[in-house]
Amino acid sequence: MKPTHPHPITELCDEGARLYASALGAGRIARTEVETAPCLLEFALLHPDPDDAKWLRPVPPSSVLAQRLRPIEREIRDRRRVTIELSDAFEPFMAISAQPSVTTHAITVLEGLQTINATLDTATAQCTEEILTIQPGGVRNLDVLTQSLERVEGPVSRGVRLRTLYQHTVRHGPGVFAYLERLHSGHVQVRTLEELIDRMIIFDRSVAVIPARRDRQVALELRHPGLVEYLVSVFNQFWQLATPLTEEAPYTPPNDGITGIQRSIAKLLVEGYVDEAIARRLGMNVRTCRAHVAKLSATLGSNSRAQLGYLIAHSGILDKPPN
Structure with missing residues (x-):
């Protein structure tokens, strides 16, 4: 007999509950009646009548409950035992950790x-x-x-x-x-x-x-x-x-048309930084950074990013002290 509506015993279906109650009241139930509720046999709520194979007898609910609770109670006892063993095993370390710590994680x-x-x-x-x-x-x-x-x-x-x-x-x-x-x-x-x-x-x-x-x-x-x-x-x-912050920020006047901030950008360009990284390093937005790069290119007469790096490296502007 294949189950038609599988479910756990804790959620007994309406048909199964009705038939089980009927069997308990009458003391037995015809095997043909429980074909719509195979869960009753799967959960061993009914067992064959020893006097007539066409009938089934109900298992007392107290017996079913005891049978179902026994493995759960055993599991609870096992878990409590493990809990006690874990507590005993770690108790010495808990005592140590409760003392003033002499070392910390570096x-x-x-x-x-x-x-x-x-x-x-x-x-x-x-x-x-x-x-x-x-x-x-x-x-x-x-x-x-x-x-x-x-x-x-x-x-x-x-x-x-x-x-x-x-x-x-x-x-x-x-x-x-x-x-x-x-x-x-x-x-x-x-x-x-x-x-x-x-x-x-x-x-x-x-x-x-x-x-x-x-x-x-x-x-x-x-x-x-x-x-x-x-x-x-x-x-x-x-x-x-x-x-x-209460004083004016130092101003570096242009040296050969190159301002202090442009010299800082030039230094980072030579080191291989892209615009986004330069802007992040100097605390400005990327648009402002690119505007400075454009002015730097115009001052040095550069037509490309690669040429700009070459001109910066050979112009000597990074070697000149501020005015």
Whole structure:
């Protein structure tokens, strides 16, 4: 007899339930009656009548229930036993981990913006002395600045010092100035440079977070004292070269018709960078970068990108100091 409507015993079909109840009430049921409900025999709710093969007798529900529960209860006991064994096996290690940690992971990979932001929030909340940040790029997006403001307002109000490096291009928008006005604290300092390395945040000179992939979906949390101290020294070198936001950015007058920003672009062009990478390095949009490249080409008399690289390399403009 093939099943016509397979289902688990916990979802007994209406026909099966009706026939099983009928068999329990009458004490037996004709085999022909249950042809529409093969589940009754599959689940052993009925068994052949020893006195007449044409009839079936119902198995008491208490017996069916006990039979079905027995393997489940056995599985529960086995799982409880494994749970106790696992707890006993790891209890010594739990005691060790509960003690003050003497070592930490030197490098932790953070995957996903949610994990990265959670790590930054935790480090910011635990910071007690100083936060150093490098934020490359151009004019700051209002949403980005608002998120940054919400993160640092607490530490700054507790007296934590905040030093941030941006690129000169942030001066072309009101965002960073409004950001500083909102914080309005002597503990906050901002300086700018023409070119910066990639994003970096250092907390209390003990924890650093840096991007590990261009799309910033993966970051590294660094806690190795040597690594963090090295990054602090890199930050401080940039800081000494940078100009406070409260002062005018240095202006490099044209030298042989080449401005300071065009000289920076020329240097990156010779090194093989494409327009998008140059724009990212110098914190400007690609359109502005290409406009500078066009002016550089016109000044040097270049007719192609390949010729421009050759003319830059042989013109000596990268060897000349600014006026």
